Amino acid sequence: MRASAAAAFSRDAWARRLPLLPAFIYVFLVTQVPFVLTIYYSFFSWNLLKPGSFQFAGLENYSALLTNESIRTAIWNTVLLTLAVIGFSVVIGLGVAVLLNSEVFGKGLMRTLMIAPFLIMPTAGALIWKDTLLNPLFGLLPYLLTPVGLGRVDIVNQFPMVTVVAVEVWRWTPFMMLIILAGLQSQNPEVLEAARVDGANAFQAFRRITLPLVRPFIELGALLGSLFVVQTFDSIFMLTFGGPGEDTTNIPFLLYLVAFQGFSIGQASAIGVVAVIITTIVATFALRTLFSIFQIEARR
């Protein structure tokens, strides 16, 4: 009797598990196996162009990373790019979200147009910026800046990091705006009204009531955004190709260069492991925020 109950129980457990398994196994195989292989390769010296060069190298790839100027530059560029892009896009996104949440004409159309930069293919957006807006000879911006004496400057080459940051801020501000706007719209307008009645001015009401309410949404936007921005590749490839020199080479781009221009599989894998470590730190915070928002939503 007891045995059959246990059998029924385990049958039920498997009936529950079965629909999950295909997706679970698929994701497991395609993400975890390559990741383990990356760790494995990172202990080998292997140049793809040299057959038979596959040999155990211990921690050599990692010690090379420690002494390598390129990786330090790439880590620094990654951190700088991510912080700058997230910082600017959160601040501007917050501003636009507040505007779109207030009484303005044509809110719906504003929102629709505003999200376009996020939807445009990143490679296409980067090309448009580089060739039609920033090109020193034919671009629109140098032309507009000529009267102020700034014209005909090769912006992309002289300020490569500023350019990449600007294009990425252009792309990520709509993302931040959408998330923060959702937070603002979840606010009960009566609370703000009550604060007004109590004599709080608009700024006080914003700081004391609105901002604490949208804070989890800002955090979520910043953390999710940084997980994407850490991986920036498309716009660097199109705008600067990591240069001039290594001025805009971040970790994904360095990995691309080492793996597919230098064909050093072991070295590239070690860089991949470093990328995972950095991302895991950010992701841990992101997931915690995600779950806390789930709980806020569930309580409502």
Next chain:
Amino acid sequence: MSEVAGRSKVLWSIVGWLVVFVFFFPVLWMWLEGFKTEPQAASTPPTILFVPTLAEFQEVLSGDFPPFFINSAIASIGSTLLVLVLGLPAAYALAIRPVKRSRDVLFFFISTRFLPFAASLVPLYLLARDLQLLDNILALVLIYTTINLPLGVWLLRSFLLEIPHDLFEAARVDGASFHHEILRIVVPLIAPGLAATSLICLIFSWNEFFYAVNLTSSVAATAPLFLVSFISGRGLFYAKLAAAATLASLPVLLAGWIAQRQLIRGLTMGAVK
């Protein structure tokens, strides 16, 4: 509305529209340049008034662009279908009749989405090489499925949680099978959710560049790669570039605008509605 409130509405509207104009301008400029002739697109001062021409669009479409576009369509639609087929049952097992430790499973799924692409590129490249899948669109279909599946599972789960539980109890009393529940109850009820999930998946896979540039070269190259050929080009090619960029961006722009209401939900894995 009082006069003061009316005046502040006008003021803030102007500020708002200025900001929106700045952000939308590059997109607008891309469209405009695409409808110009090459000399107009590269003129100083910039041509503002002109008779629009479809010449560059025609040239792009009659040239070598269509195969890239078709590859993008195969990779995006193929992977999106796979996400739905694999993701819906999984979401069911995490929402309707949850498995044990379903929270851990959810956590696992989403953590794979945050694993940097850089971490798996090298092994996937070597694997694709050994399986004769380099420059084969199937490789991108399979990889994009992996990228979007965690997102799909989370999103579909958030839609499934909104179905009243009684419906399933009733169906089970009637002896409905799993397939019956999925096809007769789940699919009709979350049809908008399925559409939203598909659009989000399409957006991510259509624009993907990192794997595409490293795993394909000519036969299976996708739309973003077509644009790469413009980097090295010199001389008068801005109108053609803009026309190509417009065409390459169009599907996602439309999908995003159609799914506007669901976009935020998709981008936050269903956490924000």
